[in-house]
Amino acid sequence: MKKTIGLASATMLALSVFMAGCSGNSGNNGSNGNAEVKESSGTGNTASNVGQAEPEKHDPVTLKYTFWGSPNEKKVQEAAIKSFTEKYPWIKVNTLHIPDSYTTKLTTMASSNQMPDIGLLNGDVALEWASQGRIYNIMDFLANDPDVSINDILPNTLYYWEEGKLAGVNGALEAFALFYNKDAFTEAGVPLPPTKADEAYTWDQFVETAQKLTLDQKGRNALDTEFDPKAIKQFGITMPLWAYMNGVVSNGGQFVNETGTEFKLSDPEAAEAIQRWADLINKYHVAPSPTQSKNIPSGANALSSRKVAMTLDGQWSLVDLGAAKKLNFGIGVAPVMKNKATMTLGEPIVIFKDTKHPEEAWMLYKWMMNPENTLELQTSGLWMPVLKKWYENEELVAKWAAGNPAHPDGYQDAIMRNAFENGFPNTSYYVKNLSKVNSIIDPALEQVWLGKTTAQEALSKIKTQVEKELKGVYTER
Amino acid sequence: MITGRKLWNKEARAGILFASPVIAGFIIFVLGPMIASFTFSLSEYNVITPLKFIGFQNYANLFDGTDPLFYKSLGVTAYYVILSVPLQILLAFMVALLLNHPIRGKTFFRTIFYMPTIVPAVASSMIWLWLFDPDLGLLNQLLKVFGISGLQWIYSENLAVPSLVLMSLWTIGGTMVIFLAGLQGIPRHLYESVEVDGGTWFHKLFFITIPLMTPTIFFNLVMGFIGSFQVFGQAYIMTQGGPNNATLFYSYYLYREAFEFSSMGSASAIAWVMFLIILVLTLMVFKTSALWVYSESEGKR
Numbered sequence: 152m153k154k155t156i157g158l159a160s161a162t163m164l165a166l167s168v169f170m171a172g173c174s175g176n177s178g179n180n181g182s183n184g185n186a187e188v189k190e191s192s193g194t195g196n197t198a199s200n201v202g203q204a205e206p207e208k209h210d211p212v213t214l215k216y217t218f219w220g221s222p223n224e225k226k227v228q229e230a231a232i233k234s235f236t237e238k239y240p241w242i243k244v245n246t247l248h249i250p251d252s253y254t255t256k257l258t259t260m261a262s263s264n265q266m267p268d269i270g271l272l273n274g275d276v277a278l279e280w281a282s283q284g285r286i287y288n289i290m291d292f293l294a295n296d297p298d299v300s301i302n303d304i305l306p307n308t309l310y311y312w313e314e315g316k317l318a319g320v321n322g323a324l325e326a327f328a329l330f331y332n333k334d335a336f337t338e339a340g341v342p343l344p345p346t347k348a349d350e351a352y353t354w355d356q357f358v359e360t361a362q363k364l365t366l367d368q369k370g371r372n373a374l375d376t377e378f379d380p381k382a383i384k385q386f387g388i389t390m391p392l393w394a395y396m397n398g399v400v401s402n403g404g405q406f407v408n409e410t411g412t413e414f415k416l417s418d419p420e421a422a423e424a425i426q427r428w429a430d431l432i433n434k435y436h437v438a439p440s441p442t443q444s445k446n447i448p449s450g451a452n453a454l455s456s457r458k459v460a461m462t463l464d465g466q467w468s469l470v471d472l473g474a475a476k477k478l479n480f481g482i483g484v485a486p487v488m489k490n491k492a493t494m495t496l497g498e499p500i501v502i503f504k505d506t507k508h509p510e511e512a513w514m515l516y517k518w519m520m521n522p523e524n525t526l527e528l529q530t531s532g533l534w535m536p537v538l539k540k541w542y543e544n545e546e547l548v549a550k551w552a553a554g555n556p557a558h559p560d561g562y563q564d565a566i567m568r569n570a571f572e573n574g575f576p577n578t579s580y581y582v583k584n585l586s587k588v589n590s591i592i593d594p595a596l597e598q599v600w601l602g603k604t605t606a607q608e609a610l611s612k613i614k615t616q617v618e619k620e621l622k623g624v625y626t627e628r
Numbered sequence: 629m630i631t632g633r634k635l636w637n638k639e640a641r642a643g644i645l646f647a648s649p650v651i652a653g654f655i656i657f658v659l660g661p662m663i664a665s666f667t668f669s670l671s672e673y674n675v676i677t678p679l680k681f682i683g684f685q686n687y688a689n690l691f692d693g694t695d696p697l698f699y700k701s702l703g704v705t706a707y708y709v710i711l712s713v714p715l716q717i718l719l720a721f722m723v724a725l726l727l728n729h730p731i732r733g734k735t736f737f738r739t740i741f742y743m744p745t746i747v748p749a750v751a752s753s754m755i756w757l758w759l760f761d762p763d764l765g766l767l768n769q770l771l772k773v774f775g776i777s778g779l780q781w782i783y784s785e786n787l788a789v790p791s792l793v794l795m796s797l798w799t800i801g802g803t804m805v806i807f808l809a810g811l812q813g814i815p816r817h818l819y820e821s822v823e824v825d826g827g828t829w830f831h832k833l834f835f836i837t838i839p840l841m842t843p844t845i846f847f848n849l850v851m852g853f854i855g856s857f858q859v860f861g862q863a864y865i866m867t868q869g870g871p872n873n874a875t876l877f878y879s880y881y882l883y884r885e886a887f888e889f890s891s892m893g894s895a896s897a898i899a900w901v902m903f904l905i906i907l908v909l910t911l912m913v914f915k916t917s918a919l920w921v922y923s924e925s926e927g928k929r
Contacts (some may be wrong), residue, residue, distance in 0.1 A: 255887045259673045283677045442762050442783045586889055590697075594872040600781070603869065616696060 152531075159441055168622060186364035209241035212511045217247045217257065217270035223470065227527045235518045242511050261285070261505075268506035269515055271322055274310050274579035275586060277499050280627050281310075281318035288500040289317040292513045299517060299538075301332040303322070305414050307495040307574050308537040311626040319499025323534030325465050326493045327397050329483035330450075332593035333459035335385065336481075339363050341370070344461070344483030346561035348491045348569045354427060357486035361387030361437035364460035380436035380442060389444065389453060390428065390463035392600055393593075394494060396577060398424035404490040414617040415590065417610035424488060425599060426606040433602035441600050465496075466566050469532025473557030484565040493566075495574035497537075515607030522551060532557030535570065542571045548616075576628055585620040591617050668685045670898035676890075686897035695894070699882040700873055704789065708859060708877065711854040712793040718847065720800040721771045724807035725837075738808070745801030749861040756868055757782075780869050786876040792862050803848050810844030811837070850913055857906055878902055 196236060216233045225248045232244050244307075247267065249256050254276050260266050262508040272280070280286050292300050301317075308321035329344055336343050340476075341363050345351055352360065365387035372378065382421065390397075396406060406423030407414060415421060431438040439447055451471035453459045457479040462468070463485060472480050485493050498521060500511045518524050522541055528534040529551035541547045552567055579585055595609045644651070669687070672680045688697045727738050744752060759766050760781035768779055781791045797875040818836045827835070860879035863869055869884070880900070886895035 203904050213927065252887070254890075256888075258890060261676045280676055285675075285676050324843075442780065445757075446764055590884070590889075594870060598785075601780075 157258050158467060163291055168169055184275060203384050205228050205627065209238045211243065212508045212510055214269060214506075214508060214515060215241045215245045215267040216515065217249055217253075217267040219249055219251070219253045219271060221470075221533075224528065224533060225565040227525055227531075230527070231519060232284075233527045234524060235515055237545070239511075239514065242514070244515065248569065251575040262324055264505070266503050266505035267514040268508060269502045270380065271498055271502065272319065273498050274496075276584075277310055277318045277501050278312045278583075279455060280580075281312040281501070281578075282625070286318050286502060287506075289502070290315060292502075292509075292516070293317070293490070294445040296517070299520065301539065304520075305537055305539055305542075305571070306356060307570075307576050307580075308456055308497055308499075310499045310580060314626055319501040321497030321537050322500050322519065323528070324468055324495055324537055324568055324570060324574075325497050325535060326396060326457075326495045326574055327463060327465055327485050328493065328566045328569065329461055329463055329482060329485055330454065331461040331470060331481050332454045332457060333481050334459060335364055339458060339460075343481055346482065346484055348484050348487070348564070349574055351484045351491065352486040357388075358435055358437070361431065361461065362435060363387070365435075365437040373435060378436075381609065382507070383436065383439075385449050385457050386439050386447070386459045388431060388461045388463060389432075389438055389447065391465070392441065392596070394426055394429070394463075394465075395425055397485060397492065397494045398428050398576075400428075400489065400494070400575050401485075401490055403490060406497075407582060407621060407624065409624070409627045412618070412621055413581060414614050415616045417590045417607070419607070422605075422607040422610050425596070425610070427488070429599045429602065429606060432600060440602075441597070451478060454478055454480055466535060466570075469557040469562075473532050480559070482559060482561045482565045484569055490574040491569070492525070492575055493569050494577050496577040496579070522547075526551065530555050530557065536569070539599050581624045581626060581628045583625060584620055587620045588617055651876060665896045665899060668892050669900050671892075671893050673892045675892060682893070683706050686894045687901070688898060689894065690901060697873065697881060697900070699878060699897070701876045701878050702874055704874065705857060705859070705878040707727040708789050708793065709791065709856040710851065712796050712856050712859075713849065715793060715797060716800050716841075716852055716856075717848055720803035721841075721845070722809055723800070724804045724811055725833075727804070728808060728811045738805075741804055742801035744798045747799075748809055750865060752795075753862060753865040756798075758797075760791060773874065782875070783871055785872050785874040788867060788871060790858075792875060793864075795862065796856075796859075803852070806848055807841070807844055814840045839922050841921065846913070846917050846921045852909055853913065854906055857902070904908060 153175055156274050187350065216232065218225075218226065229246055229248075232246055236242055236244055240316040247270075253271075254273055257266075257276075272286075277286060281288075283316075290301065293299060302453040305324060310318045310320075319465070325375070331344060333343065341360055344360070359374075364382060364385065365378075366385040367379045369377075369379070370384075373380075385602050399406070399416065399421045402420045402424035404418060404424055405415040406421075416425070432440050447453050447458045448456060450462065450464065450468040451474070453462060454472070455475050461483075500516060502509060502516060506512050512619045520530050520537060522534075522536040522538070525534065529536060534556075535550065541551070548563065548567070552563055583586065591613055592610075596606075596612045598604045598608045599609050651779065653834060668679070670681060672682050672685075689695050723741055727741065730868060731737075747755075760766075760778050760783075762768055762778070762783060765781070768777065769780065771777065771779065780787060782788050814837065818840075819832055822832050824834060858879050859877050860883065863875045863877045863880035864883070868876040869880055878898070879902075882895055882898045885891050885898060
């Protein structure tokens with residue numbers, strides 16, 4: 152029982168909504184910041200006096216850049232920004248790393264007029280804010296830029312809030328693939344998974360492979376008649392259940408119709424795909440249930456501890472896999488139901504309307520878009536580039552997707568080319584009111600993953616409820 | 629007369645001056661936000677776009693079922709309150725009775741029972757997540773001995789709320805201490821007179837202890853009501869409102885509306901409805917209190 156101060160606390164709760172709006176995040180823009188600006192512009196002047204004769208004289212500009220991410224991402228992004236300020240010494244960039252509750256914090260900053268100039272933003276939030284006029288149209292910058300054009304950028308990294316109105320380009324592209332422990336395959340005498348999309352496992356082959364790799368305490372696999380599903384030592388496969396669209400699209404299904412007015416997950420193809428995922432858990436016992444997953448370490452540790460043999464996961468897990476010392480891992484292409492498909496995702500960087508320096512913000516934007524400046528994030532396996540030429544030009548590909556522990560053989564086929572050729576955008580790129588819609592879908596699917604109900608039944612039941620919250624799409628995908 | 633008024637004025641001024649931190653605090657942190665929150669509740673507001681007045685639409689959306697989760701979360705919360713408050717009071721009272729006896733190691737046991745209360749909510753949630761784990765959790769391992777297996781605890785729609793109630797019984801230490809204080813305030817001579825009359829422990833309990841404890845029970849009941857209505861941490865940390873919204877407690881529902889869906893308008897409306905519900909319920913408890921709470925100062929009613 153909570154010890155609270157009675158009625159007053161009931162009121163306080165009502166107020167907390169407001170309070171959050173008041174407590175501004177007075178991060179980096181104190182007098183300190185100003186002092187540093189002077190300092191850095193000072194060195195800039197000396198540099199231009201001594202060295203290259205710079206005809207233009209720039210007024211000092213300070214930008215605020217907000218982002219989230221792991222300590223590693225923080226380090227590399229800050230390094231990238233440092234090299235940016237070295238190249239353009241009159242621009243000072245204050246970085247503000249917000250590891251969690253990002254949207255909440257930014258909303259708070261918006262309410263107290265302390266918005267950053269440029270920053271990462273969740274895709275669905277970016278689209279919503281853009282349609283409310285709080286974010287610049289990146290197309291306007293691209294149109295007048297000699298260095299980058301819209302055709303240089305991967306379509307699946309673009310967040311359009313209306314036709315021709317671009318809220319942002321992803322910081323990075325991500326896609327899904329199979330990651331596995333090679334030893335688990337060798338010991339079970341199972342050939343390694345294919346890496347080319349054309350040779351991908353069919354669903355049945357995939358289930359069978361997973362069965363062979365699922366072992367109980369006595370070492371029997373899931374095809375054995377004596378197999379004990381209550382005492383599983385090594386699961387064949389785990390997958391992030393929120394990424395179910397991987398299955399749905401591969402099976403020819405959709406989330407909503409083109410105009411975003413009709414809920415399509417309850418259609419037979421989509422429901423069948425989701426059922427197949429659930430069957431991995433409840434029928435074949437080759438994947439952990441949501442409750443069992445809580446006891447399984449994530450990503451690299453799951454594979455190296457042999458709790459699971461394969462994971463269907465986002466390519467960002469490479470950063471851990473590559474760093475894992477004693478893990479002999481491999482990459483395979485995601486299984487195919489009917490169509491080759493891998494969900495691509497990523498969150499956009501946006502330029503906020505509040506900025507007083509859109510020109511400089513765009514300079515930083517371009518800087519972050521170029522893998523040359525953030526190469527460590529690409530080579531470590533965390534990010535994939537957003538510019539097309541980094542997939543097409545052999546020389547550029549070699550710079551990030553080869554010759555390092557995070558990008559072993561098979562990477563280029565199983566992830567890079569598959570994402571480039573068969574990637575489809577996840578729902579946050581186009582569905583309006585997505586968080587509300589998902590708040591209805593997720594509890595329903597939870598029942599499916601737990602085996603309480605069939606996918607068809609659960610999804611048909613919520614169809615009308617979801618359609619009440621569907622507000623269309625930003626652009627047709 | 630005039631000097632008296634002057635004096636009063638002077639005193640009043642000094643009084644207000646001394647009370648001013650509290651008054652200012654109240655205006656800034658309670659009254660102001662309340663007014664703001666009420667204004668929000670009459671508008672559509674997502675922080676990043678200007679406020680748009682829509683009258684009582686937010687309230688209408690709640691009550692006419694446009695928001696399907698309002699009644700669900702009310703129901704879930706009511707279920708939790710009805711289940712947890714009586715159990716907490718009963719258990720805390722019984723433990724307090726036991727610990728009020730002159731037994732050996734009394735202080736030790738009091739400490740043990742109080743300790744969970746000072747454990748931070750996040751830490752105790754983590755502990756209970758492990759205890760509740762269907763596969764490896766201690767609870768299921770224990771039940772296995774009795775041939776019961778496979779309870780899903782917080783992962784089951786039916787058991788989720790009872791599980792959290794069970795967990796809440798772990799932190800009755802605060803209530804228990806208040807009961808203990810109450811028990812020690814009962815004059816010994818009353819018990820002695822029961823003994824003289826040949827009464828047993830049963831008579832002592834029902835004719836002395838419980839009647840004299842009613843004010844304490846009343847206090848704990850009100851606090852329990854308010855605390856349980858605002859249960860949040862468990863839903864936020866352990867279940868995220870699931871499974872299938874079975875633990876979508878009202879506070880968590882409010883939080884989600886405000887900070888996940890950025891609808892400050894409807895979140896404020898939800899908060900005001902909660903405020904009114906708790907107010908009405910508390911008033912009801914107060915009204916009925918005259919019937920069963922013994923009050924020494926007012927004598928018999």
